[in-house]
Amino acid sequence: MANEEDVLTFKLQSFEGPLDLLLHLIKQNEMDIYDIEMVAITSQYLDYLHRMKKMQLDIAGEYLVMAATLLNIKSRLLLPNEQAPQVEDETYEDPREELVQQLLLHQAFKEAAANLKGFADERQQLISRPQALVPEDAKLGQLEDGLEVKALQQAFVRLLTKKKLEVVQAPRQVQAERYTIKDEMQRLNRLLQENHKPVLFTALFENGDREEIVTTFLALLELVKRKKVVASQSEVLGDLMIERKVDAIESS
Structure with missing residues (x-):
């Protein structure tokens, strides 16, 4: 039987903030980003913070703020609420909505950064020819x-x-010159x-x-x-x- 501490293993350097970690957890659990299972995600997120503490690593404040946000969303979904969603009630707001929007925005920027890095890697494979000097006796633009x-x-x-x-409409068929x-x-x-x-x-x-x-x-x-x-x-x-x-x- 595997040791409890070996159940979840994270490479800390692979995450660039709490949103990056959440995206990783959602992908790992194969969840729908529009329907996040807050109980599981919150549990795994807090477990990650506990592991950082055991490894005597400093936990950035943004990670703690996100932990509080997840706990707040989780409690709002679990506790009884007189304004619980009804089929006919269109004014209900999902507590997860703001978090989902942040995750989607972060994911978009992450994909854009990956694309830009790909373009940069392709450009590094090319060698530009230096601009040739204009001959001193050249008559540029002169007849x-x-x-x-x-x-x-x-x-x-x-x-x-x-x-x-008169401008003649271009023919649709290729004609001889x-x-x-x-x-x-x-x-x-x-x-x-x-x-x-x-x-x-x-x-x-x-x-x-x-x-x-x-x-x-x-x-x-x-x-x-x-x-x-x-x-x-x-x-x-x-x-x-x-x-x-x-x-x-x-x-x-």
Whole structure:
């Protein structure tokens, strides 16, 4: 027969307060947290405090406060009461209700902490690449002759505003790509090559729907990036002029 002191054994370091201990006892006894058996829980909780005392451990005040709370709830459930719950009485309040709410809240925070720890453990398995230094000669956001990329963006926004293109509802079925950046790059190259002088930015988008216009703009940006064409602007928010570079014409 097992010794009485060996019936219940707790690892003190596994509990982070009285609510944590109560959750452990409820789980161990397979109780419904909404219908706690106060006699059994209170008995086991007090037994835990007695064991702490026998081990000459200091009992935190919050554990004693919870012990008093459990005894109070237990007595209110056991003692006769004129306001005992009746089927037709909807004003009766279960003495355990406040305790249940505290346990549910503590359990929610405990689960959230466990999830955060899991995310932290996953993050520790990753190694971030240090940010590379920007080359001193890099021209960030600059086109040829110091013209900013923002100027092209602003011109494109003004173009879309003037055209007021109708938004076409996206098809429900996957369709073949009608326009490609590669094809538009070739078209722009031919257009600029046929003209022996700069072409107005808006002239590149005279025809076409929204999809074609966006593809053309992306093709233009790619040509600028590859230094095949240059964009110039005589004044702020003025008309942009697009032309092929001399070395691009010679190499074509």
